[in-house]
Amino acid sequence: MNSTTRPPRRPRPETLARRERILKAAMATFGTRGYHKGPLTEIADQVGMTHAGVLHHFGSKDQLLLEVLRYRDESDVKDLEGQHIPDGIDLFRHLVKTALLNAQRAGLVQAYVVLSAESVTEGHPARDFFVDRYRTLRREAGDAFRLVCEERGIDAPETVDRAAASILAVMDGLQVQWLLEPEKVDLAEASAFAIEAIMAQVLDPREVL
């Protein structure tokens, strides 16, 4: 053991700001061109350095992608700062608000659409991230459903898990259609409609088929 283990001297604030700019640039490039077709040089150009400079900070392209995703999650949590993650019916209201917000930030939406779908391919570096992400979101939505049922004195039906997955699914799927034809698909309205439809079917199911 060497006793002179250097303390891993934390980076200067200027450097942190630089890395943040890289992360944002990477999000933009991965969003518009995809991960595989998104070259490091394009990211580096946006922050005025060479692609080797980017690699100096993040080690590899794979690593950069993972940090981009992690960074984005952290920012989202920071937006809710102080506020707890909403529970019960408020979670669903929050999802509707998110859809509304997303209609104003096509870049971010496109990045998630492209990267999440790309992640199902063989050996994709973001695969674990998205597996975990959907698992977490499904659990949260499922819990919210169970809470709502409890509040209304209903036994939570076994459809809650399907419903939880469906709500995430419909939001994702609408994003694809919206990105392809923004004028033809109203992201916010359609999301709100579908979420309400699914909730209603959980709380009081009806057969129509």
Add this chain to the structure above:
Amino acid sequence: MNSTTRPPRRPRPETLARRERILKAAMATFGTRGYHKGPLTEIADQVGMTHAGVLHHFGSKDQLLLEVLRYRDESDVKDLEGQHIPDGIDLFRHLVKTALLNAQRAGLVQAYVVLSAESVTEGHPARDFFVDRYRTLRREAGDAFRLVCEERGIDAPETVDRAAASILAVMDGLQVQWLLEPEKVDLAEASAFAIEAIMAQVLDPREVL
């Protein structure tokens, strides 16, 4: 103008079979690795030729992709051979059956998931294809809704367009989650649940939020 325009001598059946094998191989490769990361050599290997051989048949990689998508659409129509494309409520029953069928063919599903999401990136060769595809499907689903409303003596509400987009969206979105964790997401059951929920909300809307 040259009067010696040779009659474009139609290809031998053996050649057609070969091209079909290439299209299937391309679907597999584009599905597992995506379009940009799916090399022609891998496709060529599967049919025992070189990548130049594939280019001989299809001219370019972009062209190959478009023919793959067109071929797949034609096969689907052929499956319905004789039968008309279902109308009204039968369309929705058909969609549920499709989801059930899709749970048995992950390869095809993965290809559509990956390619449709990839298509929203800048200058992607399949963009027009998917724009057109979703436009057509939304129209068909919308028409089916209006027919069902008519049959039941209801005025079709203006939610039908949102509902049509939502049904396609939920099917697509569930596929992503299912591909990432097949054991955790029941594609068929969740699709059926969501489709029924959305239909119910069109035919007899309720507010829960």
Add this chain to the structure above:
DNA sequence: CAGAACTTACTACACAGTAAGTAACTCCGG
């Protein structure tokens, strides 16, 4: 003066597309 933050320059590879050549097949006139 040690390490951080880069740059330049290079390596190595993956990949689409092209050119030129070859073998097999098809069609047509005799």
Add this chain to the structure above:
DNA sequence: CCGGAGTTACTTACTGTGTAGTAAGTTCTG
């Protein structure tokens, strides 16, 4: 039925480009 011209279905070999990663050097900073 036959033989050669033209066409199809490829192969091999090459080109060019895009790109991630590495190594070594330079400047700046605490």
